[in-house]
Each structure stands twice: as C-alpha cells, then as structure tokens.
Amino acid sequence: MTDLIRLTAAELAAKIHSGEVSSVEATQAHLDRIAAVDPAVHAFLYVDAERALQAAKAVDEEVAAGRAPVSPLAGVPVAVKDVLATQGSPTTCGSKLLEGWIPPYDATVTRKLLEAGTVILGKTNMDEFAMGSSTENSAYGPTRNPWDLDRIPGGSGGGSAAALAAFEAPLAIGTDTGGSIRQPGAMTGTVGVKPTYGTVSRYGLVAYASSFDQAGPCARTVLDAALLHEVIAGHDPMDATSVDTPVAPVVAAAREGARGDLSGVRVGVVRELVGEGHQPGVLASFEAAVRQLRDLGAEVVEVSCPSFDLALAAYYLIAPSEASSNLARFDAMRYGLRVGDDGAHSAEEVMSLTREAGFGPEVKRRIIVGTYALSAGYYDAYYGSAQKVRTLVSRDFDAAFGQADVLVSPTSPVTAFRIGEKVDDPVAMYQVDLCTIPSNMAGNAAISVPSGLSDGLPVGLQIFSPALQDHRGYKVAAAYEAARDAAQGGSLIHRVPELEVSH
Amino acid sequence: MTAVAELVDFDEVVATYDPVLGLEVHVELSTNTKMFCGCPTTFGGEPNTQVCPVCLGLPGALPAVNGTAVESAIRIGLALNCEIAEWCRFARKNYFYPDMPKNFQTSQYDEPIAFNGWLDVTLDDGEVVRVEIERAHMEEDTGKSLHVGGATGRIHGASHSLLDFNRAGVPLVEIVTRTIEGTGARAPEVARAYVRTLRELLKALDVSDVRMDQGSLRCDANVSLMPKGATEFGTRTETKNVNSLRSVERAVRHEMSRQAGVLATGGSIRQETRHFEEVSGTTRPGRAKETSEDYRYFPEPDLVPIAPSREWVEELRGTLPEPPEERRKRVQADWGLSDLELRDLDNAGAIDLVAATVAAGAPSGEARSWWVSYLSQAANSRGVELGDLPISPAQVASVIGLVAAGTLTNKLARSVVDGVLEGEGDPEQVIESRGLKVVSDDSALLVAVDEALAGQPDVAAKIRDGKVAAAGAIVGAVMKATKGQADAKRVRELILERVNA
Amino acid sequence: MPSISRDEVAHLATLARLAVTEEELDLFAGQLERIVQAVAKVSQVADQDIPPMSHAVGLTNVFRRDLVSPGLVQQQALAAAPAAEEGRFRVPRILGEEA
C-alpha cells in the first residue's frame, strides 16, 4: 500500500488504466494515509471517503468493461483547495463565516475534475479566504509542513501543498492570487503552477482578488502538474475573463523537457528578484539551478524589470481593494454564519456583528485597507496609482520576454519559517510574496519547481512564461527536474522525513 | 418628529423661485434573461424561483453580460440622440443593503455606454421643451423585501423582513437628464411630459414593458429651488417611489411647495432622499444611506470592457423606430385626424395598434373606432393594457373586412370579437362555432317579418301611413326572432316592401 | 504622509460593516498606518501619464446569449439560509427607509 501513495500520478494512472491496481485500492491507500498522518499535518478540512470510493469504483467499472479512460488521470485521487465550490460538500474557505456551507453548485474546475474521472478526496486547508502566506490564518488551525512540523507549509494553499508532501494525495488543486500555489510549492518541495490568467475558469472559485485569482495544478512532478493542468484548463463561458484559445500543450512540453535538452532556449534571470531580502541558502540554491539550466544547453541572460520594486506595494493595494468588495457578500442574510439575530438587532447590526465575529484579523485588516484605498479622497493616490504600476510591471515583462524565452527567479526569498514567527508583523509577512506577485499583476504564467534544500528545507525555482505560453515553463521545469534528480541522486520529495503515523 | 413647515402656494413659489429639475429614470429591460445570468425576468413568479448562484451572490459565482441587454442599452442611447461610448466598463458601486445580494451593484460609473443626448418633449399646449440627457448606463436591479409585523407592510415598525431575489439582477438602464432649468410654473408638467415621452419612446423601441405600476419604469425626481435672479442652485432632494405619470407631476409640485415652505421659515433644505406617498400626494424623508463619496466605485474586475464597433452601432441605429412625436404628426396627416381625435387615439395608447390594423387592410376610421372604443373598454374591464388584449390587429382587420362584405353586422362583429378575446380562435372559427352568420336568405327573413307585422298591426298601420320611423319596432322584433343574425338594413327594406305591397 | 486616525478607521469599519472593538480600532489604526506607509510608494506614478490596467486579459465584448438557463429551485436557494419563511429569506428588520 505504501508504494501506491508514493507513485507519481502518471504512474498511478498507468497502473489503474491497465487494471494492475484498482482506483478503489489507490483511493483507499490515500484515505488510510490521511487517517494516519493528517492529525499531525492538518492538510485537510474535509474528507469524503464515501464519495471518493464511489467515484473510484465507477472508474474501475469502466476499466473492467474495457472502455478507454475518460482522461489520462481517470481514477487518480486529487485534493481540492477549500476555496472551490463543490456541490454537496462543505466549502469554507478556511473561514468561520462559511462553516458548514454546502454549495448548491460545482465550480467549473470541480466539474472538470469529476468529468475527467479523478477522485476528489476532500478539501484542503488554507489561509482564510486565501489571504495569507503561511496557512496560519485558517480559522480551523494551521497546516504543518511535512518537512518540519513546527514550520508553516506556505500559503495560502498550504493544505494542498502539504497534502502532496505528506503523500496524502498525488495531485491537488490550488489557487494563486499573489503566489498561493507557487510559494507553498517551494516551501514543501512540490511543483506548483499558476497558469496564464484566464486559461482556467474562475467560476466557483470564491473570489479574493478577482483580477489576480487563478486556479492551477499542484503535484510532486512537473509531468503530473501538466496532466492536471490539461484537465482543468479551457474556455468557460461562465467566466467572462476566460480566454477562448486552445489549452497550451503543457503535457507534450513536459515530456519534451524531460529529455534534457534546453539548447536554443534563452533564460532570463530577473535582476530585481535576486538579491536583497533573500536568504543566502535560497540564493545559493537558485544559482546552482541556473548553472544546471546552462549545463542543459540554455543560454542565460540577465534582464531587468525595474518596476517590480513597486509590484508588491501595488499588489497590497489592488488585492485588498478587490477583496473588500468581493467579501461584502458575506453578510449573514442568505447563507453562512449569522450572529446577533435576537429580535432586537436590525439587519444592518446583524451584518456588522456577524462579519466582526466571522472574519479573522487578517481578513478584517485587508478589508479595511481595501476600503481605505478605494475611498474617494485616496483613490488616485493609491488604487489608481497601483493600476498604473500594473501597466509598468506588464511592460517590464514584455520587454524582458523580448530578450528571453522564459524568466527565472527564486520562488520565495525565504524557506518555511516557524509557525507564529511572523504573525504579528503583517508587513514582514507580505514580503514573502515578493517574487511571485509580478506574474499575478501581469497575468502571465509561472511555475515553481523544487531546486533542492537549504538547511533541510525545500527551496523553489520559479520559471515565468509569457501569457498563453505556459508550455515553455513546463519544458524548462521538466528538463531541470530531471537534471536535478540526476545530480542530487533521486527525487527530492522522497527525502521528506518519515512522518510519525498515528493509528 | 420635527415640525413640518407650511406648504407654500404654488403660484407664490414660482413667483419667488426658479425650480431646477433633474430626472433619473430606471427602465427594466424586457430581455428573456437577467443582466448577468440566465435566470428568467418574468414578473410575478413564486419567490426565489428565478434565481441561480450568480444572482443570489453565492460565493464563487461570476457575472456574464447579456448581449441583448447591451444592444437594448445602445438602442436607447441612440433613440435619445446620445453618443455611444467607443469603450466603456462596468464598475462596482459598493454599499450594503439586504436586498442586494453581493452588497455591490454592478453598474457603470464614469464610463456610461451612452451620453450627451436630448429628448424633445411636447407639453399639452404644443410647446416643445428640449430635455438634455447626460447619460444612459447599464446596471442591475435589486431583490424585493417584504416587511412583516409593521403596519401595512411598511418597513417602519416591522419585526423582520422577507427577501425574494427573483428581481435581483434584472437588467436596468438608468437614464439621467442634465438639470432642467427655466421651466418655471411648468416644471411639474415638464417632468410628467418627459417621463411620458420617454415611456413612449421605450415602448416603440420594444425594449421594456414600461409598466410604472409594476416598477418596470421608475422615476426619481431631483428638485431644488433657486431664488429668482440667483446663479447658484439650491440644495436638492431626490424623491423616489413615484409610480405613475400623475405622481411625477404631483411629486415635483409638492416638493416645490414644501421646499419653499422650509425656506420661508428660515430653514435650509437637507440633501436627502424622500419618498412619495401616493395617497396624500406628499413626500417624506427616507433613510440616510452612504453618501456618494462612500460608494468606492472601481472597475468591475469580473467583466471585460465593452467596445461597441461603429458598424454595430450603425446597424442598431438602422433598427430604430420612427420617433413617437414624428410618428404622431405623420399619422395625423395620413389619417386626417383632428387634434382631438389624435389625442383620444394617443390617450388610448392605440396608435401602433391602429397602424397595424390599417396595415392589415382595414380603413383607418374603422380601425380607430374599434381600438379606441370597444376594445379600450374591453381592456379596461379586464384591467389590462390595450396591447395586451388577446386579439391581434390582423384579427381586428379581418372582422372589419367581414362587416364591409356584409357577412357580419356590427352587433355580430362585436360578438365575434368577444369570442376571439375569450380565446375561441380566429374570427372565422368563432363565426363557425358560435353560429354567427348573417341570415341572407330573404325567404326566411320574410317569414319573420310577416310574423312581426302580424303581431303588431298598429305599428304596421303607422308605417303604412308614412311614419317610416315606426319600422324600428318591427326591425327589433325581427332581430329578436332571428337572434340578431339578420342584417338590420335588409330587414328594414323588407318591412317597407311588405307594408307597401 | 497623512496619519490615520481612529475615527477614520471607525468610519472605514462602518462602511465595511465590521463591528470592530475598541482594541481593534487601536490595532487596525496602527497597522493600517504601517501598511499604508509600506505601499504609499506607488503614488510616485500618480502624476505620470500611464494607462491604468484593470484586467490581465485584453478581452473586450464578451457577451452571453439571451437564453434562459436552469437555475436553482426554491428549496436549493433557501437551503443555506440562516432563516427562511414563505419561500423567502428571513432577515432581521431592515433599518427604515422611513425615518
């Protein structure tokens, strides 16, 4: 059984589709693993064993009947971040405000997962409403990093990343508004991809900052991420910002990259994202990775994106602004928590009491910042200026992509920090998103692939691709991944310490 | 409750002040579906049965713009002589209200789809006032609240409220005038005439039901007073809940008198929202909402910009109907109507229906007569709009044709029309099923005439003596005997033939 | 740099419908001040002639056809309601339109 949970999704799918292993066995193995380690890791907020096994059984029946699998991932278990609506299963966004809310509809990503025959194990923990970089802001308690249970797994999608690193699921869905897929990927030694904005439907993704939010795949290998990417991407008329173009050929690119030849590929190192504020171990790992890319035949150049210095500030104005509006719907009238409905309080008072009681401090803080930034007197100075910075960031990317096919940087300036270390200093916490935010601003694609360890903690290499050219990053990441494993003597993820198993 | 100042007599108000008006009209579009989701917009459904994750504001749901609503908005803009934006966006207007599911209204702010237009409004005496249109923009309607436990469903004193979101997300176009100045004592009339003219225009465009009673057309009246000779506007109030044309006029009139009363006692006007009370014809203050600086508008990130191509705009311009005012003039000339006849036709809301009946082959006089009298009465007694009667202009034209051909008498024709209104089918089918053919076989009629003459010998004698008018009694008896199926004109001829034979 | 007062935070909290406590007012006033200081540098571009970017995709004119699609039945719509009555969402009394 242990073997099943350590397989890649691609390997597991092959075994299921050939009939060598049943999806029910594979699903049960992961459910058992969750039961054993999740009390310590706390990656999941909700596990639906019954529905998962039912879905697995349906796939097994198809295989038994000799029918071709509905997708390359049919029968493979997947964990879904609790920010995506799942009809019939609770969707809380890590908030008390939505405790027990069961959506009457599926997010498009959820629907695509079900249609592809993947087996949804349950919902993963996250910073409340995806606001955070450590998963400490979950109302249901933090998720712990399988590499060191005293440390955070990154955020906001710490649950999805930790589930992969703890072998509780071979695949997971994350969402990335300012780095919430890539940064936890980096901190847990897993692969995380933010697809080009508009290529994965946001319908049913509970909005934090609409113009940045993007769902994407989380996996332990680049190929697995690509397989999941192709399942969830595609045009959706339910999302007006969804682009109607063919899905980038990411699986083919991952397979091509794995052959280990990057000759003819120009890689740009983004000067502004390497240096100040980065831990030395992170920089060392990044420099080693760049050398490896050169060894694979890539031409490495340095590019400059001067406006990235303003990106973090702009992000922390735009995202809270959109959030202050997006989260207004949580008002105790139609769903979710209601506090103070005692016959004496008015609807308006009940709204305020509920929001006060139901939102955690970081959410309230961002709502207040956003309300401030959008206020009439400050709009031009803050929100308006931040939108201009967005244009500059986007132009910088355009210029840089004129010099290089892909750009690279460390994913996070720091490795996983200790739980509680930064909770009292919101501004310090925001710095963790330094390297990931620019691509949310511009909307292009970015992938984080593990680049090794620093003091026993994973470090991530970030690879940016131009919008709709997601496959470029996959090719480079897959090539790097293969070279890294060869150089480091095996798959990085298998160096994660054995978790103490509870029975 | 603060003391209410005395109302000032209207003549006195306009002797002292120049009123300044601003009118905001919200029009619910009659699209099949809502502005941002595929829920139906039909009026009067069971509560919360025309809802989905989008219009309920469920977490994760996203809007998708109804292309037909955009088309309607552009057509309205063009009909109001507006420029159509080359590029515009939706914005979020942020404020909390329990019947607004997302607690922001998706609307347009500084980038309306249409702007800088005008509408010519004819007053009762024929004077034409040009009302300038500042903008027409797209937005969405709210849900409806029912207040329980207070007096007569009012919000005040209610113990709780019940929310229905069927109307939430219905597409609205908000049409905002520039300030209307210099209308003096005619300000209330101008306000009414503007809304009436706008309503006709929207009806002709076929973009809305424009039912003020059902709220598919709603007017907010901004009123302020400026001392004669002054150059700065006074503080304005915005009166909502004005549900009929008459109320528009009354609300403006009352608000002018009320404001003058406040000013007369040395008070100042508070900038506020007021509600019009239909029964008393007065306005009362509404609740203080966020002030406009607090709406925190920003571009709607869930929707992409709208950039109507000039080709599309011109294509839509080609679909505009003749403006109502021009149409009225043309109809008057074509049909040779007096001013009074035109007004009757207009008041009955029958111009389009008569025109369609004429187009179906009926003479305009008969067509007018049917719609303005018999069918208007039928509509009245059924409590529906004339155009909502279940009879088509083609069917009316066919009945008129049958009368002209002598197949039906006028009385039978009314019966046929009644049958059509009852849903018994086309005129031919009604004639068949009700057995309403004119009896044209003289031999059968002669039997009835003879019987009637024999039954009333004194009348027969009078006719013989030359008192032809007395024949009416015999005609009546014959018609009764033939259950009204005889041609009265022919019966009269036969009576005279018989008596003088 | 304008200093952000407790009153200002209280007004923001009212607009955002957050019944913040006195302690939170102090906390948020201080943190808002720090955060605003950290992000205020964006205003260096305020006067520059740069088109603002509101969307990461260059799409325009994305329209839906005016066709009815199935929504929720009443029971589904009300399933998550904290309270419901007569097919409607039951909510506490709404502060008056009428003063």
Ligand SMILES: [Mg+2]
């Ligand atoms: Mg409006």
Ligand SMILES: [Zn+2]
């Ligand atoms: Zn709907």
